[in-house]
Amino acid sequence: MFAWCGLAANAVDATDWLRGPALRTRLESPIHLTWNRRELKEGLVGISKQLRVAVFLDRRVDPHQRIDIAAANLSVGELLKTIAAEADLGQAWIGPVLYFGPRDTARQLPEVLDRRRREVANLAAPQRRLLGRRSALTWPRLTTPTDVLREVNAAYDVRLDDSAVLPHDLWDATELPPLSFVEQVTLVTSGFDLTFQWEEPARSYRLIPFPAAAESNDVARPATEPDRRADAAASEEPEAARRDQRVADIERRRITLRVAEARLESLLAHLERQLGLQFEMAEAHDGERGDARADSAGDQDGPDSLLSQRVTLEVSEATVDEFLSQLFANTGLRFRREGLRVHVSRER
CATH class of the missing domain: 3.55.50.30 (Phage tail protein beta-alpha-beta fold)
Known part of the structure; x- marks a missing residue:
């Protein structure tokens, strides 16, 4: 397991880059990482050197754009995809080099x-x-x-x-x-x-x-290192079975994360991408909507108005529900989870 320590490399030094099976193993390894307003290129160069996974940033990408990342129990491969998504970039493997552009x-x-x-x-x-x-x-x-x-x-x-x-x-x-x-x-x-x-x-x-x-004569497929095709049978698996598997995975998941002054809205977006959770904002939990409607004349603010606040928390090996409890503590919001769906409402 890797913990990102925020180092950056500014010069060309000989690096024993990973390739083949060693690279595949590294991409599947878990990692914890937090970036708060970190410059994209500086962060990529640093993590590339530390993990010995070569990356290349396209010349057209702004290297100074700032990225927020809160990664908990992701694999290295998932983390790199998350970074690309945050920067609105695509990825492709050119041999053992991961291209961002x-x-x-x-x-x-x-x-x-x-x-x-x-x-x-x-x-x-x-x-x-x-x-x-x-x-x-x-x-x-x-x-x-x-x-x-x-x-x-x-x-x-x-x-x-x-x-x-x-x-x-x-x-x-x-x-x-x-x-x-x-x-x-x-x-x-x-x-x-x-x-x-x-x-x-x-x-x-x-x-x-x-x-x-x-x-193109063929349908372009995402390039991966190594070039392994997904099992065709997986695409034929019933949607219900896949959903049940995702729910089972989330129940087993344990989260270790430390963030400081991170926007709650950004954290929820990260969790949707990284854990597959679906956050739904509502005035109140089911069963309380009558009260919510009665109060609506005096309080027009729903949970969305509270998402811009910043939160600080630290959890270690927490279940998803334990993590969410700490995340929403003292925010004026509460949650109720049903599988992958998380209903969020304003405290009343």
Whole structure:
């Protein structure tokens, strides 16, 4: 289990990045983490270094946007998805590197990568071996993406069409794990919504726009590391059975969390995403609505008016109900849980 301690990495230092089975194990490991108004890039770089899970932030994303995270008993993989959701970003795996970027780009990346890999797989054996060779991708601060591509091309003895011009950009120092030629070029060009097309296979290529989603021959699937498909039978499982399983899971869940001055509304949104709870706001609990209507002339404020307040709490190994009891204590709100549904009303 990991506890995030808020460290950040500001330089390129050699990191023993996780790959393959070790990476899968890490992504399934539980973690507790709290961010209060933490800058996105600073937080991602820090957690990436600590957990040895390589991440890459698209050039178009504001690295200074501030994120609130309250993660309790999530897996590392779930946490990274939560961070992306909070920043309104998509995710895609480029080899052992988790890309964070615009949702449209992230949605197309798996298919783009799959096409480029199939093209390499159809080459002669010597060319396949050369382009499939994995090498670490690093560059110092103030490097341009054109410079990065130039180094990649030199390493694999290929040429980029002279007419190709990437917009001038200066990138921060970056260190990534060993990647193949396709993965390296895709990672660099994805921030411009570009991919590549061979002019002379394994010799020279040119940059082209991402294919439109409608042009894809296959339905794009989220890229995961490793590339494991969900069991098809799961999609056929009756909805009632799936719901019962989610309820059973929530009953077994134990929560460890510490937050300070966090907005109650933000915490509830986190809990909906992370635990699958559904919070429903009402004037009063069922059975009390007559009283609520009688009082409504003198009190028009429902529970929504109390959600902007800030709360501080610390729980350890609490059940869901124990956690909710502490969460709503002294807020002027009360709750009643029925499975995954949590009815919240103003105290009367």
